[in-house]
Amino acid sequence: GAVVSQHPSWVICKSGTSVKIECRSLDFQATTMFWYRQFPKQSLMLMATSNEGSKATYEQGVEKDKFLINHASLTLSTLTVTSAHPEDSSFYICSALIPGQGYSGANVLTFGAGSRLTVL
Amino acid sequence: GENVEQHPSTLSVQEGDSAVIKCTYSDSASNYFPWYKQELGKRPQLIIDIRSNVGEKKDQRIAVTLNKTAKHFSLHITETQPEDSAVYFCAAPADKLIFGTGTRLQVFP
Numbered sequence: 001g002a003v004v005s006q007h008p009s010w011v012i013c014k015s016g017t018s019v020k021i022e023c024r025s026l027d028f029q030a031t032t033m034f035w036y037r038q039f040p041k042q043s044l045m046l047m048a049t050s051n052e053g054s055k056a057t058y059e060q061g062v063e064k065d066k067f068l069i070n071h072a073s074l075t076l077s078t079l080t081v082t083s084a085h086p087e088d089s090s091f092y093i094c095s096a097l098i099p100g101q102g103y104s105g106a107n108v109l110t111f112g113a114g115s116r117l118t119v120l
Numbered sequence: 121g122e123n124v125e126q127h128p129s130t131l132s133v134q135e136g137d138s139a140v141i142k143c144t145y146s147d148s149a150s151n152y153f154p155w156y157k158q159e160l161g162k163r164p165q166l167i168i169d170i171r172s173n174v175g176e177k178k179d180q181r182i183a184v185t186l187n188k189t190a191k192h193f194s195l196h197i198t199e200t201q202p203e204d205s206a207v208y209f210c211a212a213p214a215d216k217l218i219f220g221t222g223t224r225l226q227v228f229p
Contacts, residue, residue, distance in 0.1 A: 034216065034217075041224070042221075042222070043209065043219050043220065043221045043222045044164065044209065044219045046216060046217075046218075049216060093163060093164075102152065102154065102166075102169050103152075103169045103170055103171055103177065104171045104173070106152045106154075106169060106171060108154070108166055108169070109154070109166075109211075109217050110166070111163040111164050111165075112163060113162070113163050114161075114162075114163055116161075
């Protein structure tokens with residue numbers, strides 16, 4: 001079935017460095033992908049909507065220069081956390097809509113496995 | 121925009137009992153309501169969903185009910201088992217999916 005693959009699953013980096021997280025749709029094309037951030041014991045907070053071939057749409061309060069999103073192909077979206085600081089440490093999850101797999105043909109949001117970022 | 125509220129935030133039940141989690145939404149145009157289960161350190165997984173043209177859907181031990189007039193929908197888990205322990209999120213669509221705050225369910229043997 002359709003799968004969303006996300007890498008790396010965990011990454012540790014030094015403060016001030018940049019980290020790239022990849023999100024791939026396997027066996028289907030995703031013109032739109034979504035990036036979420038999740039703090040411990042909290043809900044999924046939408047950061048941005050990644051659109052293939054155009055600029056990402058960021059949610060209010062999310063710094064677009066800090067969290068760079070690139071969606072260069074129909075199967076790959078990347079999130080780059082630039083000049084990372086300890087407060088950026090979090091669980092980042094990407095997702096994509098899989099058409100017609102939900103009840104009565106609804107599009108289903110399917111998640112990658114997530115990437116746990118720790119900034120020292 | 122859409123606003124989703126979820127209750128309770130934590131729920132503890134004895135194995136074999138039932139568990140009910142409720143969500144309310146604000147946008148009357150919303151027409152699709154999924155529930156996700158997230159085990160510790162893992163990705164959220166869709167467990168059941170419903171569209172607004174029906175009032176209830178059941179899949180073995182889990183069911184979802186929808187009250188469009190009151191704008192709330194609920195997840196029902198019967199005969200709970202320890203492996204049901206997880207965080208459950210409801211969601212409602214706007215131009216993107218808005219998630220509830222989550223319910224941490226603990227099922228004690």
